[in-house]
Amino acid sequence: MHDLVQEMGWNIIRSEFLDNPGKWSRLWDPSDVYRAFTMKKGMKNVEAIFLNLSRSKQLQFSTKVFAKMKRLRLLKIYGMDCCGFMKKEYKIILSEDFQFPSQELRYLHWKGYPLKSLPSNFHGENLIVLNMMDSKIKQLWQGNKCLGKLKFLNLLGSKQLTEISNFSNMPNLEELELGYCTSLNIVDPSIGVLKKLTLLSLSGCENLTSLPSSIQYLDSLETIYLNNCSNLEKFLEIEESSMEALTYLHFDRSAIKELPSAIEYLLEDLQLFVCSNLDAFPEIMEDMKEFLDLRTGIKELPSSMEHLNINSLFLSDCKNLRSLLSSIRRFKSFCRLFLNGCSSLRNFPEIMEGMKYLEVLGLEGTAIKELPSSIQNLKSLQMLYLSNCKNLVTIPDSINDLRCLKRLILPGCSNLEKFPKNLEGLCTLVELDLSHCNLMEGSIPTDIWGLYSLCTLNLSGNHMVSIPSGITQLCRLRLLDISHCKMLQEIPELSSSLPQIDAHGCTKLEMLSSPSSLLCPFLKWFKWFNPTSNEYMNRNWKKGKVIIIPGNGGIPGWVLHQEIGSQVRIELPLNWYELG
Structure with a gap:
């Protein structure tokens, strides 16, 4: 308006x-x-x-x-x-x-400014914001300019910029954005006079090889971005009493090899995602909090990590990491721990009661063989990801004590031999993915009916001959995926509330000589789909029901109604939902 x-x-x-x-x-x-x-x-x-x-x-x-x-x-x-x-x-x-x-x-914003510098007689005494993103500027200005009121300078993506020769003429600058100025290979030491600077971004400055030591004297600096600085191997040597305001330091995809020891006193948020040159990490004090991203090439964690008060730790794709500190089990503030892609990690430590706040645990692609029975101490755990843990042999029965668990994701765990019994303890589970786990007949316990909150069940690519009958009692199930179960010969009667089944690639079903064993369960299932009934209206089924049973050999010959193309139309009798 x-x-x-x-x-x-x-x-x-x-x-x-x-x-x-x-x-x-x-x-x-x-x-x-x-x-x-x-x-x-x-x-x-x-x-x-x-x-x-x-x-x-x-x-x-x-x-x-x-x-x-x-x-x-x-x-x-x-x-x-x-x-x-x-x-x-x-x-x-x-x-x-x-x-x-x-x-x-006061305000100059010119995206794509076409000249190599600002005019020689440029007046900027009253300028507060200078925004020249994606400009053709090579040198910001010639000679000395007085920009005493300038607070924000943005030259993001100015790929021809080679230098900013003097920062002393802008003493009130608060934010300096030089990201992806790919020709910039040096930061002028005069940057140390910017006592009010809170943000410095040099992300993507691929020719930058070092930083001036004067940066450590920026008392107000809170955030430094050095992401994608592919030739920057070393950060500053920081004196213990300097840079006390520094809180956020991002090195993602940089060439950094080592960090200063004094960094332990500074940060709340440190990101080192894909820093493949970094193989050691300094000792950490408890001043670092909230968030720590170490998706790097590190081989081990410092023992002082147990003092951290962070709530998220990312160690994904640390392919050289072989073990975790036993002290990690005493972390009291963890909410999320990600170890996805740590392909050398073979063991997960015993879990103490101190990790009671952990909600998400990601172990996808690790080399672990089993989880400790003490996993029952993760009382707040809601999501457990174990995809492609090809060495995983067993899931401990104690997992049934995780009364908050909502998602258990295990696709590709091809050596999984044992699945927990007495599943009624997992009463809050919403999604269970056991696809491509090479599960044989009887591997899934019959008391799967105890998972009464389950909405999605994925059993595709397994070797069962039949589906456990307990599945028929899962009244909240909305998707049953049994595709590519090539040994499957029988489908039980299905829950009336199940709207979608995917059974494509089940070649034994396609080869049945008689359709009755396949169609009878579906006819009884369809019986409940009555668009005129009050029960149908109360359930608000707007999209009807979906069955997917295509095969490589086409539609089985015993199916009477066949057409060329992607659709077939069939006139059903008025009482079709009463059949079966």
Whole structure:
């Protein structure tokens, strides 16, 4: 509504001063900006220009016109195509002697600025925001400029930028964004004068090999981004009393080899995702909290990690990690622990009662053979991921004590021989995935009916001859996947509430000489699908029921109704839901 009122009011103003845009204080319609620059008169009242280049034609900016804008405070030029690139036909033509307007300019945002530097006579005394993302700037300015009020400098993606020679002329800078300035190979040591700087981003500066030591004297610096700095091998040597405000340090996909020991006193959030050169980690004090991402090449964890007060630890894809600290079991604040892809990890330590807050445990792709029986101490565990743990042989019966467990994910555990008995303890389980576990007849206990909260059951790719009869009592089940169970010969009567079954690739079912053993369960299942009954309306079944039983050899010959194509239409008798 606010935008509509604003647009209506703006249209009234435009119609009144259509032939004299110089009387406007703001220009944001591309046609108005174009008219103003072509008329070259009456520009003294303009305070703000918003120009969306994706809606405008080619335009030549005249220094003479800008010179008349004595009151201009805000200039924003932006606009990209659907792929994020500036369209050629939207270019702004600038003369070599181009100059920016008045000294009153506070906000300058020019995405894709086309010149190699700001004009030599650029006035920035009152500038607060300078945003030149994806610009062609090679050197920000020539000589010394006084930008005493500048707080935000953004040159993200300015790939030709080679240097910013002097930071001492912007003492109030708070945020410096130099991410993906791929030609930048040095940060000027004068950056140490920026005592108010809180954020420094150098992500993607692939030619950057070192950082100036003066950075450690930035007392207000809270966040440093060094992600994807593929040639940066070493961070600063930090004095214990310096950088006390530093909280977030991100090295994801960098070439970092070691971290300073003093880092233990600083951080709340440290990310080292895919730092394959890092094989050692410093001792950690309990000051580090909340979040620790060590998806790196580390071989072992420091013993002091037990003092951490973090709630999330990411160790995914640490392929050299062979064991966990026994002290990890005493972590009291953990909510999430991810060890996915730690392919050398063979054992999981005994679990003490201290890990009672752990909610998510990811062990996918590890080399563990079994879980400790003490897993029952994870009283808050809701999600347990064990996909592709090909050495896993058994799941302890004590897992039945996990009364909060909602998801148990085990696909690809091809050596799993034992599944827990007495499943009624897992009364909150919503999803159970046992696909491609090579389970044989009788591997799944008959008391699977005890999983009365189960909504999704995936048994695809196993070797059962029949499905445990207890599945028919799972009244909340919404998806049963038994696809590619090539030994399966029999399907029991199905729960009336089950809306979807996937049985494709069950070749033994396709080869049945008589359809009765296959169709009778489905006919009884269909009996419940009566769109005229009150029970149907109460269950709100809008999409009906789905059976998927295609085979490699086409539709079995005993199916009477066959058509070429992807659909077949059959007229059913009026009492079809009473059959069976």
